[in-house]
Amino acid sequence: MAPDAGLTRDTDWDGVRLHIVTGKGGTGKTTVAAALALALASEGRRVLLAEVEGRQGISQSFDVAPLAATEARIAHAAHGGEVFGLSVDAKAALLEYLQMYYKLGRAGGMLEKFGAIDFATTIAPGVRDVLLTGKVYEAVRRRRDHRAKGPGAAPAYDAVVVDAPPTGRVVRFLNVNHEVADLAKVGPIRSQANSITSMLKSPQTAVHLVTLLEEMPVQETVDTIAELRAVGMPVGGVVVNQVREEILSKDVLEAASLGAISREEVATDLRRVHVRATDALVDGLLSEARDHAERVALERDEAEVIAGLGRPTYRLPSLSEGVDANGIREMAETLMVQGMA
């Protein structure tokens, strides 16, 4: 395998190493994050897929044992590619951080005993988010060979994908600098927040949004993009998930919504192929067609709103079998074909 095999394919996000995936609850952001990680890992690359809310959504998507606060391989991709999974835990991140920077031995246990660790990771505002994003920051910057220095040194991961909090909370989560601004004006938390922020705002980061063609998720996508721009975070692509296959042509949809499809002709056709065309059945089909036409029209409106955002957009078809590990591979394939990875 050539070490630079990945460079041979052109993608929309060349140069981006940190992919943050958000979306309204129920849009499938976790599975999209998993698919993106798999797609990025193809051609022999190493990718870290991290979740930050302890939901264990990733392990469930890949059907592997629950992720721990240490990185473990969860999937193989084409040509020797590997996806590692991590459930970032604030407490573990804090203890690791203290160990790394303060060489804390017994005092760590002491802090734990007095409830100081709990305080820092659950109560102290903003600190939790600094710790969670801080761990991601560390993973992005880590070198494969920890002694190697300088820009030429190979990174431990070619890309890091984060299954981030949902749209309602993601900007607050990422904007750690603002979170701790009033509290920590100087000191280690402040400088840590500063470094994280400069990485998050750099061109090596992209915040992707997952949506469905429904009003509320699209509205949240629009709002979140505006919020991201307002704080200077790089907006990535929009992934439209669960796109329905177009079954009826435009003229049929129109006829269906106008109620202009002939019941008799449909009944005759059905009888020709030996379907018992009762009135109830024919009426049922026509009413399904009317509802379908209404949905398609709403979806068109929402698709237009998304097109108006002017962001690279990817469409993932609705998987009739539901999403399992194979479904994620299928989604990864689609994302690659469309140039997201």
Added chain:
Amino acid sequence: MVTVLDIDALLGDPQTRIIVCCGAGGVGKTTTAAALGLRAAESGRRVVVLTIDPARRLAQSLGLTTLDNTPRPVADIDDTSGGSLDAMMLDMKRTFDEVVEAHSTPEKAAQILANPFYQAVSSSFAGTQEYMAMEKLGQLRLEADLDPDSPRWDLIVVDTPPSRSALDFLDAPKRLGSFLDGRFIRILAAPAKAGGRAYVKVFSAGVNAATKTMTKVLGGQMLSDVQTFVAALDTMFGGFRKRADHTYALLSDRTTTFIVVAAPERDALREASYFVDRLDEEGMPLAGLVINRMYRVSAHGLSAARALGAAEELGDEDTLSSSGAGSSGDLESEVSNHARITQGLLRMHAVQAEVADRHESLAKRFMAGHPGIPMVEVPAASGDIHDLVGLRAVGGALAGQ
């Protein structure tokens, strides 16, 4: 055997005073809460709906344009049965401020409200929203009961925050409560006072090391803000614990009931299942499960496979008839056009029937794992819901109509 969740019986029971809607994000929790409130109000109850973070247009449909922490009447409901409907959006910071003001002297309250640490906790601590939602619920309940002869509200419907975990609102009050009167914060608050006591002496080296490390990590200024905050809150410690306990008691009261909301998707049902178990563990009263957005077909009795087969056959027949000699050109295209339409209808039906089957089997599997839990399914609407007409229709579906 599926037990049907009888929503009208639940809403009509005067013993039902609080309904808590919970479930994963994006399953239609807020819509369900609003639809329940509307249906109860139109059947004669005096209802207040507490929403946490409603979608803009849904909020507008309830007349909620500002987040002002005050219940306001919803206009245009049918009040012929003598009911009423108020709705409000939670302002968590304001609710926290009110708690502080209610429990301390004006000077002390001012000192707390001005503290940077308090400001951060009250507006961004991950559990504050949950804590304040429950606090507000307690307040609404007290307000409702001010005049027992003519209560302002006889039913409170509450939507739970879109938490990291659907269970956060059960845990957050306890967590914040136990932190606020826990050991760590006392050490922070009064190192001098504590140092005089014998048992602390043993630990004082540890305390010092802990404080020193905290200073290193958090920075001295943040630590001193915390200390000021804690000192100012000192008088309220017991109060916070009590309130958390009170909220918990209110949630397990027999006039409170929980409705778990889900969508027919693996993840949402898994969370619902987790929630059902957790409520059971805590002894919280569960009314049942609502599965929103269930896909249903209108053309019953035609399976997906049969529809696909028929569509294919129609295609074959069509080719046969159009390749047959002697038919006039016009008639031929006419025939193939409506055959094409029918074929499309059959294919569309096949896709819908497949989705409907999948939803049904997901729901069935859930019920098999949780026998005896009453359930009601709400069919998927073809559009979004953002007015009273839509909410009324959801209410009807919840009641099995």
